[in-house]
Amino acid sequence: MHLKQEYRYEQIIKKSQFITCLKPIHSEDEARNYIEEIRKEFNDANHVCTAYVCGENNMIQRSSDNKEPAGTAGVPMLEAILKSDIQDVCACVVRYFGGIKLGAGGLIRAYSSSVSTALQQADKVVDVIFHQYSITYPYELSGTMENWLHRNTNVVDYMYDEQVTCLFETESKEIETEIQNLTSGKCTAEYIKDVKREKDI
Numbered sequence: 001m002h003l004k005q006e007y008r009y010e011q012i013i014k015k016s017q018f019i020t021c022l023k024p025i026h027s028e029d030e031a032r033n034y035i036e037e038i039r040k041e042f043n044d045a046n047h048v049c050t051a052y053v054c055g056e057n058n059m060i061q062r063s064s065d066n067k068e069p070a071g072t073a074g075v076p077m078l079e080a081i082l083k084s085d086i087q088d089v090c091a092c093v094v095r096y097f098g099g100i101k102l103g104a105g106g107l108i109r110a111y112s113s114s115v116s117t118a119l120q121q122a123d124k125v126v127d128v129i130f131h132q133y134s135i136t137y138p139y140e141l142s143g144t145m146e147n148w149l150h151r152n153t154n155v156v157d158y159m160y161d162e163q164v165t166c167l168f169e170t171e172s173k174e175i176e177t178e179i180q181n182l183t184s185g186k187c188t189a190e191y192i193k194d195v196k197r198e199k200d201i
Contacts, residue, residue: 001085001086001087001124001125001126001201002024002086002087002088002089002124002125002126002127002198003022003023003024003086003089003122003123003124003125004024004122004123004124004125004198004200005024005123006021006022006023006024007021007022007023007118007121007122007123008020008021008022008118009022009114009117009118009121009122011113011114011117012098013102013106013110014098014100014102014106015098015099015100016095016096016097016098016100016102016110017094017095017096017098018093018094018095018110018111018114019042019093019094019095019096020091020092020093020094020114020115020117020118021034021038021091021092021093021094022089022090022091022115022118022119022122023089023090024088024089025052025054025088025089025090026054026088027054028052028054028060028062030054030090031052031054031062031090034090034092035048035050035052035090035092038092038094039092042094045094045095045096046095046096046097047066047067047068047073047093047094047095047097048066048092048093048094048095049063049064049065049066049068049073049074049077049092049093049095049111050062050063050064050066050074050077050090050091050092050093051063051064051074051075051077051078051080051081051090051091051115052081052089052090052091053078053081053082053087053088053089054087054088054089054090055088058082058087058088061078061082062078063075063077063078068095068107068111069104069107071104071108072104072107072108072111073093073107073108073111074111076108076109076111076112076115077091077093077111077112077114077115079112080111080112080113080115080116080119081115081119083116084116084119084120086119086124089119091115091118091119093111093114093115123200123201124200124201125198125199125200125201126198126199126201127196127197127198127199128171128196128197128198128199129171129194129195129196130154130169130170130171130194130195130196130197131169131170131171131172131173131175131191131194132156132167132168132169132191132192132193132194132195133153133167133168133169133170133175133176133189133190133191133192134165134166134167134168134189134190134192135149135165135166135168135179135187135188135189135190136163136164136165136166136187137163137164137166137183137186137187138163138164139163139164141164141183141186141187142164144182144183145164145166145182145183145187146166148182149166149168152170152172152175152178153168153169153170153172153175154168154169154170155167155168156168156169167192169195169197175189176188176189176191
């Protein structure tokens with residue numbers, strides 16, 4: 001599961017403002033660049049604490065307390081990401097101090113809840129493997145085939161020549177049999193390749 005796009009969430013805790021900024025990333029460089037962007041954007045903030053995970057099975061895990069007491073910001077943020085099952089994400093929590101100290105426990109709760117709430121609310125996608133096929137059929141089958149293909153597959157393209165050729169993608173593994181049945185064996189779907197697509201959750 002991944003974030004669909006950048007997302008921000010804000011909460012006030014005992015007069016301190018916490019702004020959570022989340023972004024999908026694909027490398028440590030992207031994470032560092034995003035952290036740099038957020039630190040520039042909020043250059044008057046008291047703290048910009050960070051955590052990110054990326055790589056195969058979230059192998060790369062980093063966090064920073066950014067001058068908050070050790071262990072009260074970056075690690076709780078990182079744990080919130082890991083609990084969410086979201087891959088390849090960078091979280092920055094910007095804090096504007098409101099004058100009331102939260103104490104270690106209060107800080108841990110504030111940073112953890114900022115990230116976990118933002119992750120819950122953000123739009124997410126999953127990677128899905130689609131099977132890409134092509135099918136060629138005569139014009140007299142156009143109405144039947146096009147209706148069926150639009151209802152049951154993701155149509156990529158049509159090519160019109162002496163017959164119609166349709167390029168489409170599907171998650172179904174039974175598509176070849178379904179098309180054989182639909183056309184009484186007159187048409188066969190030809191497998192081309194598998195493609196990875198993002199699908200909204």
